[in-house]
Amino acid sequence: MIQRVTQATLIRELQASVARMQRQLVVAQETVSSQKRLLEASDDPAAVARVNRLRGETRALTALSDNVAFGTAVLGAEDAGLEQAETIMTRAREIATQQASGLTSPVARQQAAEEVTELERSLLALGNTAVGGRYVFGGLVSGAPPFANFDDPGFAPAIAYTGPGDPFVIRSGTDQSLRLTTAGNQVFGESLLAIDNLRQTLEAGTAPVASLDEIENGAATLRAERASVGARLARAQSRDQEISGALNNVRKALGGLEDADLTIAISDLVQLQSALQATLAAGSALQTSILDYVNP
Amino acid sequence: MGLFFPLTIAREALLAHQRALGVVGHNIANVNTPEFSRQRPELAAIALGDRVGAGVRVADVRQAIDPFLEARRLANTSALAAATTGRDVLDRVQGLFPVQGPGIGDALQEFFAAADALATHPQEIATRSQFLGRAESLAGQLRGAAAALATMQHETDGQIAQAGRDANGALATIAQLNRSIVAAEVNGGTANDLRDARRAALDRVAQLLQINVIEQGDGSVSVFAASGATLVAGPDAATLATDADPMALGLDGNPLNRIGLRDAAGSVIPLGGALGGAIGALVVQRDQTLPTNAADLDLFATTLRDAVNAVQTDPTGRDLDGLAGVPLFAGSRAADLTVAITDPRAIAAARSANPGDNTGALALVAVGDTTFGALGGVTLTEFFGTVQAGAGEQARRADDQATIEKTVASALAAQRDAFSGVNLEEEFTDLMRFQRGFQAAAQLITVSNRMLDDLLGMMG
Numbered sequence: 162m163i164q165r166v167t168q169a170t171l172i173r174e175l176q177a178s179v180a181r182m183q184r185q186l187v188v189a190q191e192t193v194s195s196q197k198r199l200l201e202a203s204d205d206p207a208a209v210a211r212v213n214r215l216r217g218e219t220r221a222l223t224a225l226s227d228n229v230a231f232g233t234a235v236l237g238a239e240d241a242g243l244e245q246a247e248t249i250m251t252r253a254r255e256i257a258t259q260q261a262s263g264l265t266s267p268v269a270r271q272q273a274a275e276e277v278t279e280l281e282r283s284l285l286a287l288g289n290t291a292v293g294g295r296y297v298f299g300g301l302v303s304g305a306p307p308f309a310n311f312d313d314p315g316f317a318p319a320i321a322y323t324g325p326g327d328p329f330v331i332r333s334g335t336d337q338s339l340r341l342t343t344a345g346n347q348v349f350g351e352s353l354l355a356i357d358n359l360r361q362t363l364e365a366g367t368a369p370v371a372s373l374d375e376i377e378n379g380a381a382t383l384r385a386e387r388a389s390v391g392a393r394l395a396r397a398q399s400r401d402q403e404i405s406g407a408l409n410n411v412r413k414a415l416g417g418l419e420d421a422d423l424t425i426a427i428s429d430l431v432q433l434q435s436a437l438q439a440t441l442a443a444g445s446a447l448q449t450s451i452l453d454y455v456n457p
Numbered sequence: 458m459g460l461f462f463p464l465t466i467a468r469e470a471l472l473a474h475q476r477a478l479g480v481v482g483h484n485i486a487n488v489n490t491p492e493f494s495r496q497r498p499e500l501a502a503i504a505l506g507d508r509v510g511a512g513v514r515v516a517d518v519r520q521a522i523d524p525f526l527e528a529r530r531l532a533n534t535s536a537l538a539a540a541t542t543g544r545d546v547l548d549r550v551q552g553l554f555p556v557q558g559p560g561i562g563d564a565l566q567e568f569f570a571a572a573d574a575l576a577t578h579p580q581e582i583a584t585r586s587q588f589l590g591r592a593e594s595l596a597g598q599l600r601g602a603a604a605a606l607a608t609m610q611h612e613t614d615g616q617i618a619q620a621g622r623d624a625n626g627a628l629a630t631i632a633q634l635n636r637s638i639v640a641a642e643v644n645g646g647t648a649n650d651l652r653d654a655r656r657a658a659l660d661r662v663a664q665l666l667q668i669n670v671i672e673q674g675d676g677s678v679s680v681f682a683a684s685g686a687t688l689v690a691g692p693d694a695a696t697l698a699t700d701a702d703p704m705a706l707g708l709d710g711n712p713l714n715r716i717g718l719r720d721a722a723g724s725v726i727p728l729g730g731a732l733g734g735a736i737g738a739l740v741v742q743r744d745q746t747l748p749t750n751a752a753d754l755d756l757f758a759t760t761l762r763d764a765v766n767a768v769q770t771d772p773t774g775r776d777l778d779g780l781a782g783v784p785l786f787a788g789s790r791a792a793d794l795t796v797a798i799t800d801p802r803a804i805a806a807a808r809s810a811n812p813g814d815n816t817g818a819l820a821l822v823a824v825g826d827t828t829f830g831a832l833g834g835v836t837l838t839e840f841f842g843t844v845q846a847g848a849g850e851q852a853r854r855a856d857d858q859a860t861i862e863k864t865v866a867s868a869l870a871a872q873r874d875a876f877s878g879v880n881l882e883e884e885f886t887d888l889m890r891f892q893r894g895f896q897a898a899a900q901l902i903t904v905s906n907r908m909l910d911d912l913l914g915m916m917g
Binding site: 168301 | 554856870
């Protein structure tokens with residue numbers, strides 16, 4: 162306790178109080194304007210390391226979310242393509258069944274052959290289905306389509322596929338991956354061969370008895386692939402929800418560490434302003450001196 | 458005892474009160490002078506053996522000084538200067554690792570986000586260009602932080618040399634004032650204002666270096682550095698000097714200064730041990746804090762470089778044209794880390810001839826989740842978070858220390874004001890007291906004069 166108070170003490174204390182409150186006001190104003198309580202590392206060093214980790218997780222989860230969204234689009238396109246391919250195979254089976262009878266006229270077989278040719282063209286087009294210029298049955302590679310054109314010289318189903326053999330895999334979690342593609346020849350190879358054989362049999366004017374089994378095998382492969390795509394699509398959608406939930410949790414934790422409570426921040430600011438005004442008002446009382454009472 | 462005796466007493470009283478009024482006036486005039494210590498006239502009766510005394514005199518003009526309090530203030534001055542200097546440097550260091558907005562942490566996250574995009578779209582030139590851009594941004598942030606640390610070290614080194622020169626001025630002043638005080642006090646006087654000036658000079662030295670001060674019997678002071686080296690002895694002051702230390706290279710590769718005392722031969726004898734004060738804090742920041750942060754950045758940069766380059770140069774790695782991968786980052790440390798690839802096609806995102814293969818890019822993404830033994834078993838993100846938190850913790854501790862020292866300084870200043878400061882109310886009260894004394898002495902002269910008049914009138 163100071164027993165003897167001088168003018169210098171009064172002024173110094175006033176200056177120190179005003180300076181301290183002005184510093185606090187600057188911080189309070191910065192907190193309100195930025196809405197962040199963590200403005201620099203020294204504000205809460207322990208929180209900084211956690212914030213960094215959480216930002217890393219946010220970045221990783223956002224990337225995973227993007228990956229899964231892209232994967233969902235690709236798998237959706239594959240599913241749609243495979244559904245159409247199954248329709249083509251159903252029509253091919255119908256034609257094969259109709260033309261398997263020995264009573265069918267040559268003209269009818271030629272007409273059927275022309276329809277099958279279009280089915281083959283359609284199947285090849287489905288094999289070249291692309292999302293954003295990337296072939297979903299060609300390892301998601303862009304550029305040249307993975308399946309050859311039906312009208313190309315020397316076209317043959319066995320060598321029609323020139324895309325990559327490896328699947329395209331994306332990250333769907335820290336230790337999780339999701340296969341997006343299957344090589345086009347594995348998906349459409351049997352179906353193409355079956356339809357091509359059917360076309361050639363019909364063009365030769367013979368009954369396509371053997372084609373029925375080939376078509377059935379091709380359709381079965383398509384169904385199996387579509388089931389696989391459906392399962393992966395469901396997994397992607399499930400992962401999307403999981404990632405979205407995790408992202409919300411991480412953002413909430415991040416906000417808890419670095420975001421300011423605006424109500425508290427504003428009330429702190431107002432309180433500091435009032436305190437500063439009161440201090441300045443009290444400072445004016447320091448003007449009272451013995452000089453006011455002494456007659457020179 | 459004659460009739461003139463009261464006149465003599467009155468004259469002495471007038472002179473004593475006149476001098477006392479002068480002392481009060483001196484106090485009032487210096488009410489706002491820093492380091493001024495109030496003075497008090499010591500009035501004493503003039504004794505004449507067993508007879509009635511001969512009035513009053515000013516026996517001495519004493520300063521209100523508490524030597525123990527002054528010693529504590531001097532120690533606190535050094536501690537406060539060290540704390541605030543350290544805080545300022547550390548505040549700048551933590552500014553290199555911002556928590557909000559662009560910085561290394563932000564650039565690192567963007568880099569791995571770009572790697573993720575590359576893994577999803579390995580053939581897209583735009584995605585590849587973005588990845589290269591993010592890599593350049595990260596390398597740029599690291600180079601910028603390393604350059605800033607080197608610049609800060611260079612500035613700190615310059616500040617040490619400048620502080621040494623500033624200290625020399627104050628040390629020379631102390632030596633000069635020692636001479637003047639000894640000369641003024643040799644016949645028993647008190648050189649109060651010279652002592653105040655010397656205290657101010659000692660305070661300036663204490664801000665720069667921790668010192669020990671010992672007052673000698675003749676009124677001079679001897680000043681010693683914390684290591685015991687003599688800075689001032691009576692009328693002689695040592696000279697602080699710096700020279701380039703070939704054994705201590707800075708972050709920019711140039712030799713750093715060492716501070717010491719210049720001997721008669723002109724050589725610099727380094728001051729050993731902790732120096733204290735602003736110079737001590739600057740030396741600690743220059744030699745320990747800044748190099749440690751730079752080493753952390755280098756470790757971060759080289760670990761990132763090695764991990765990413767290992768993926769890029771994997772034997773199976775292939776760029777968009779099917780060529781073997783080349784290192785992405787070049788450089789030996791954070792200060793010279795650059796991106797060596799300029800063609801986005803040259804990024805080895807594939808590990809086969811298939812240009813759509815993304816396994817190389819997936820390996821790049823995995824670098825972000827990899828823990829490194831060199832980093833203490835944590836990921837790059839976690840390591841940077843530790844560096845950032847460490848800088849923040851250091852800045853916070855320094856700020857806390859500065860606040861503590863400032864609080865102590867404020868308390869000591871209040872104590873000094875209480876003991877040595879000028880209080881105008883007191884001074885004006887004294888002013889009236891001595892004025893009344895003066896008036897009474899003048900009245901004594903009037904009365905004595907009338908008595909003489911009465912006596913002389915009897916002769917008429």
